[in-house]
Amino acid sequence: MRRHFHKMHGLGNDFVIVDARKQPFEVTPVLAKAIADRRTGVGCDQLIVLEPSETADLKMRIWNQDGGEVESCGNATRCVVQLTGARTIDSDGGLLTGEALGAEVGHTAIYRRLADLAYERGEWGRALANYRKVIKVASSDFASLVQAGNSARRLNQPVEAENFFRKAAKLRPDSWVPGYNLACLKATRGDAPAALSELEKLVAPGGPDFHRPDLLEHDADLVAVRALPGYPALRQKAEAAAKEFAAARREETDEAAELTSALP
Numbered sequence: 001m002r003r004h005f006h007k008m009h010g011l012g013n014d015f016v017i018v019d020a021r022k023q024p025f026e027v028t029p030v031l032a033k034a035i036a037d038r039r040t041g042v043g044c045d046q047l048i049v050l051e052p053s054e055t056a057d058l059k060m061r062i063w064n065q066d067g068g069e070v071e072s073c074g075n076a077t078r079c080v081v082q083l084t085g086a087r088t089i090d091s092d093g094g095l096l097t098g099e100a101l102g103a104e105v106g107h108t109a110i111y112r113r114l115a116d117l118a119y120e121r122g123e124w125g126r127a128l129a130n131y132r133k134v135i136k137v138a139s140s141d142f143a144s145l146v147q148a149g150n151s152a153r154r155l156n157q158p159v160e161a162e163n164f165f166r167k168a169a170k171l172r173p174d175s176w177v178p179g180y181n182l183a184c185l186k187a188t189r190g191d192a193p194a195a196l197s198e199l200e201k202l203v204a205p206g207g208p209d210f211h212r213p214d215l216l217e218h219d220a221d222l223v224a225v226r227a228l229p230g231y232p233a234l235r236q237k238a239e240a241a242a243k244e245f246a247a248a249r250r251e252e253t254d255e256a257a258e259l260t261s262a263l264p
Helices: 029-036 074-084 101-120 124-137 142-154 158-171 177-188 192-203 213-218 220-226 231-261
Strands: 006-010 013-019 046-051 058-064 089-091 094-096
Touching: 006 074, 013 074, 029 046, 029 058, 046 074, 058 074, 074 089, 074 101, 101 124, 101 142, 124 142, 142 158, 142 177, 158 177, 177 192, 177 220, 192 220, 192 231, 213 220, 213 231
Parallel strands: 013 046, 058 089
Antiparallel strands: 006 013, 046 058, 089 094
């Protein structure tokens, strides 16, 4: 089946946008990954599907490159506003409204870019100030929550850093990144047992499936954790998860290749 799509970009992120308001477009994680693949698919940072909405001009759904669906993205919203002229957009992250929706989203994307640049330069105070501006408008911006936590940590603001990490973990319970950063925060604050406890949650059944034993072994923040009696068991679980993750990725890659080859 052939489908018309738009390819757009906003401040460094590129998107494949499919308008499914009149003709439904069913997306699976495998299909989203196949479309986003830059070698065998169209290639994009995110797949955006526009659907009808009873409460807004349209509903926007977003899939990342890994096939996971997320709540919102400022740069994607900016592109959708420019493409459709929508004044109200329904998303899993909430309802975006207002005459100046496009400008507001654009400003949010700019703040995010300024924050990222400041963080790369080690300007933690400026980075945190701009991440706060993003979060004020887009409270479900996962990456900004994580980086705000890292900025606060660098500024020796542990309470605020932990608050950002926990909000990010609640937003994306499938991601190990907030929990890992929280563990590093506790370890560098001198509480290695609490850090180990946070890391154990990442490899526990039903957890976010942490699969980076290399980080456990080499991260300088976790020196004290590696000296604890419970560390070998943690590393063993992470190594097992890494093997399962690699096998699953190979299977998904094969399935995506088969799906792409079947497209007309």
